[in-house]
Amino acid sequence: MDDMQDILEDFLIEASELTEQLDEDLVELEENPEDKELLNKIFRVAHTIKGSGSFLNFDVLTHLTHHMEDVLNKARHGDLVIDSDIMDVVFESIDLMKGLLEQIKETGSDKGGIDVSECVEKLKNISQGKDVEEKAEEVVTQQEAPQEQAKDEKVQNLDPIAQRMAEETANINTDEMSEEEVEAEIERLLKIRQEEDKKRREQKKKEKGTVAATQPPKLATKSAPTSNATSSANAKNTQALKKKPAAPEQTIRVDVSRLDHLMNLIGELVLGKNRLSKIYDDVEERYEGEQFLEELSNVVSSVSVVTTDLQIAVMKTRMLPVGKVFNKFPRMVRDLSRELKKDIELVISGEETELDKSIVEEIGDPLVHIIRNSCDHGIELPEVRVAAGKPEKGTVNLKAYNEGNNIIIEITDDGKGLDPDELISKSLEKGIISEKEADRLSEKEAFTLIFRPGFSTAKVVTNVSGRGVGMDVVKTNIEKLNGIIDIDSEKGKGTTIKLKIPLTLAIIQSLLVNVQEELYAIPLSSVLETVRITSDEVKYVEGKSVLRLRNEVLPLVHIADIYDVERTYDTGEHAYVVIIGLAEKKLGLIVDELIGQEEIVIKSLGNYIKGIEGIAGATIRGDGRVTLIADVGALMEMSKDASAKAKDAMESLYQTKKKESPQDYKVLIVDDSKTDRTIMKKSLQPLGVSYEEAVNGEEALSKLKDLDADFDAVLIDIEMPRMDGYTLASEIRKFNRYKNLPLIAVTSRASKSDRMRGVEVGMTEYITKPYSQEYLANVVKRNINLA
């Protein structure tokens, strides 16, 4: 039973491989019905499936394929000219065959479910079509005659041998013969027979020259099993060899999970490599010029080269040619063009371009929708095309090619193109966008409306499209793959949709960015460009910050607002904007710094914290730290409310708590000398303000870092251990919220250069010791605006 199971599985795999190529071949066949090579190929598929199917007792399948085989066989021998009506039936039968195979895969049986009788009837009719039948019969009779003859000859020829044998055996007393003698006798008789056969074979060959081309193999197998079949097979083989010297493909089937495991291990190795090169950098700095460094450098670089090669090699094992997906489109376009009564040609190029298996699987659906859309809405009816001065036949180009770490799939049609005004008015009608939005849309943005859910320009919902789901599916699927959609169209000329998809999903190139003290990795495949801006380049439209970049207006959002990063440090006048794109959308992400590009391995965060909005996963970097990976798709979503939140945050920042009594004011006293602190405290007492103390710069800074800290002024001594007053002041000024905090230096250093330095680091006032208590109190009072 297990054996049968194995055979069944092999059969299913083989069958699905065979049928995969079938559609494309058939469409090609329709174009060149004379192509014998193609016909043979298609015939072989039906034949093989029939053969294995009957062995496995799949009667329905065998029944169907048997009749398919009949028709194809006739065509292959030129008895039948394939026109598109016959083709339709053939396609139908192939669909049924696929259906049956699918059913077998699921239920293990081909019975019930699919009814093939109607299709079989059609196939029968074709193969027995009257003209065809007559011709066939003629052939048969012609064929029969010489064979009849041959048979007669054979019988005649055989007769003397048989007679002789009979005579001889009669003459010889077998009992008297030794074993060897018997064998020798048999051999002799056989030789005679073989000689006769050979002669006949030669004769046959001559005859075959005239009839073999139209002779169905069934007849051949009936009468002359050896001669005819072998010679025609030989002929076929030599023909094939001449045309295609294809070496047998050397492949083994490997379970995908094993490859996945391998990929995971490589991932670990890549992390190790990153770590190694980081350590090398550190070591290089420390032991510059030492002998062993060179050796180490050799090892590190060779390890990293090998790791990279290994990674590419393993990645390649997972790669499939995108043609696997493209295969089904010629058939689809053919059916569509018949259904829509249009004349459409699909031109495919770059089908050998390779992609990761998981991506190949995901990309089929979006392409189906795009191509359907092009055929249905893009390409016009032949009359319209001719009237517009275009060739009657519309063309859809499907092209794949590599570009860096991405693959580009381009779908171009030469149809009527998209009309931005129409798109906008349709969207308004369906309530997809508001009037306000509509006014702001650029032409290119208007094109992207077709990806909105519920959008449809078709006036009638047809079988093909118009329900307003298709292009939305495209968007979601491409987003899932971190891909980018670019759409371009010219009215009357056609439309181009460009899909940019990363080659692989597990190990990716990323852009590391920095915000405050945190690092985030953005998948490089989603990064369109980076720009450096000054704060006044940020414009506000309806309370949302935007950036004008060349002729586009991009929404802007600060990464700190998305990831709730506290903005403790001021980052200065300049900021960097990472322009990210996903599917058809773009967004400007403000970051503090760009760190650089790094290859990262995506790791799951585990069940406990996975699914955090905006985080796609984590990676371990060269220094062993964990860096989070931004989920570009979610960023797009989150950016909508983040920019509003940012504004609120800004406002609340300036809304300081109301201070009524002097006690609500708080002064921080920073001095290492206890005496000095006491003097300062005493001076402040008359004001009634509260105070805190710190004995050096570091302590003061940590007090200020505390979020609940709410100081109104700081008295700073200059000479202190651990961190002096100048450093403290400059550190304090780095905080956004302490930009305007009064910093009062209290020191015995009174030279002009000291004062200058104080101003440079951001001191507000400068009090020289010794001072009167009233003077200090007045300065503080003035600075904190105490009534």
Place this chain on the structure above:
Amino acid sequence: MNEKIEKLLKQQKQQMEEPRVDDMDDVIQLVGFIVGEEEFAVPILSIKEIIKPIEYTRVPKTPSYVLGVFNMRGTVLPLVDLKNKFGMPKTKFDDDTRVIVLKDGDEQVGFVIEELSEAIRIKESNIEPAPEGSGKDNLIYGVGKVDDRLITILNVKALLKRDF
């Protein structure tokens, strides 16, 4: 001197024999630790390992007790401040602070604790079920009596369950 050695040997012998007696009953081995001046324990078999605190990365949009994620030899694990999870202020890291990595099936999470106390062997019969109304999360497996102390035994499965 001889006396001392003899005493030591006797003690060791006793120690060796003692567990055997315990093994006959349903004895649970626990690891005890301190969080917020209280003693807690988890079954030793649910512990993947105990490490000194290492650097972690903050993860946005998580409750405050989720400190972030850290790298345990190539695996990214969440780090939870147990003290903060129990409603107290966050743990101040010092020399005694440890991270206990607990596992339940494939799920692993690191928990920050203030201090390890000791390994505890306790008979199942000495564990009282969690007091009524001790929280809907079922975080407490039971209360164990060791000598004259009461130790709260935590429910690891519940601890590892995401509750946000």
